[in-house]
Amino acid sequence: MKKNTENTIEVTRIPLELRRQIILDSIDQLDPGQSIKLINDHVSEPLRRLIDREKKGMYLWKVLKDGPDLWEIKITKKRIEDYSLSELVKIFPASAHLFESKGIDYFVNSGRNIVEVCERIRCDRDQLWDEIQIISKSPNAYARFHTWNSAFVIDYILENHHTYVADKLPQISLLIKYLDDVHGSAAPYLTHLKNEFLVFQEDLEAHIKEEEEIVFPELRRYIKGEAKDEDVQNSLIWMEEDHILTGSSTRKIRSICNNYIPGEDDLPGVILLYKDLKEFEADLHFHIYLENNVLFTSIQKSKKN
Ligand SMILES: [Fe+2]
């Protein structure tokens, strides 16, 4: 990992295929108002667009040195006072519910600065900021998924969770391999983790392939009355059993990684990895929850009807 204690990343020293992930992960870890400096050998417009797209305007971008051989970019995580009301709702949709509960009329004059609004209604802005962060970390906190119909749940799982797994799983695997290649001899648990993760990756990819190619199309046919009860029941039993195995794999990975709690001497790369693994696990848990508890329940209901 090429990040030092001064929060500087020398981009050209990171393997090309890991740059995007390491930079995005590093800026994620900044506290509001904190910055990171990138040193690069070319102008980074695609990176700027990537950050804008992935992080939805949560960061400020400032060119400190503009070539000709070296570019230095300062990326700063915005503080609450850097946002307008409309930006906050756009970036943190759940904040609309919080504003509603506090009587902040976010739906009119939403270009107002949040600091003015807090002063007017005598609301502590730091406390409000903490509440926005907490509420936004709760995925789908306000989605009424138990009322969704089966076809919609399948679409949601495919578009949201399967896409996330397809994107994130190879990235994490590559990061583990990189860390093991560079630091495995001094930290043998990385080799153990790499081997365990490879098995987990293979199993999860096979599970998802089976869902996408066999189970979900069968469920869609069932919803239309074109598949047999016993076939669907067998598929649901298979999926639930496989989810139990997935759960035991994630527990194994978590225990190799000290419950994703970094030690004082852990490398910055390991800290990033733990953060990625923790997020991945949380997404996978919700993904499985939707399949076991929401999708299967709505399929059972459609059987009774
Ligand atoms: Fe799935």
Ligand SMILES: [Fe+2]
């Ligand atoms: Fe599944």
